[in-house]
Amino acid sequence: MGNTSINYTQMSDGAIVAHIGRFIKHTRTTQNKTQEQLAKAAGLNRWTMSQIENGESINLSSLIQILRALDCLYILDGFDYSEEISPLEYAKLKKRQIKERVRNKTSDKSDKNDQNDLGW
Known part of the structure; x- marks a missing residue:
């Protein structure tokens, strides 16, 4: 063989x-x-x-x-495989993660402003 x-x-x-x-x-x-x-x-x-x-x-x-x-x-062992992401999909994923971090920071700031606002 x-x-x-x-x-x-x-x-x-x-x-x-x-x-x-x-x-x-x-x-x-x-x-x-x-x-x-x-x-x-x-x-x-x-x-x-x-x-x-x-x-x-x-x-x-x-x-x-x-x-x-x-x-x-x-x-x-020849049937073993690993899930791989294409470079293009990886770049898209990273871009989405950055957008979500920015969005979360923005919403965190607005939450803090809402907390500081005593309604006066």
């Missing part, structure tokens, strides 16, 4: 599923586990493991169970 030159965008869905199956099989055999052992650890049956390793479709829950059993949940 160390090949980083794979262009997933040009692969069909079936080819990607087969690639995942090969990864699972490679990782399983590297860990010296049988399909039966991995299936049991993942809470699946051996037939399902065989189908997945042979490139058959897999549901997301099964994939997560298998990755957990293989101690490979680190793969999900």
Whole structure:
């Protein structure tokens, strides 16, 4: 799985599923586990493991169970994201904050004047 030159965008869905199956099989055999052992650890049956390793479709829950059993949940790090604001939106936000501070200072001054006004 160390090949980083794979262009997933040009692969069909079936080819990607087969690639995942090969990864699972490679990782399983590297860990010296049988399909039966991995299936049991993942809470699946051996037939399902065989189908997945042979490139058959897999549901997301099964994939997560298998990755957990293989101690490979680190793969999900690729799904991590952070909310970022564009520079233009940041500038607009800062401008709004400045306007609100000015507006609040103005209203604070008028409140103080109202408090000093004894109505005489």
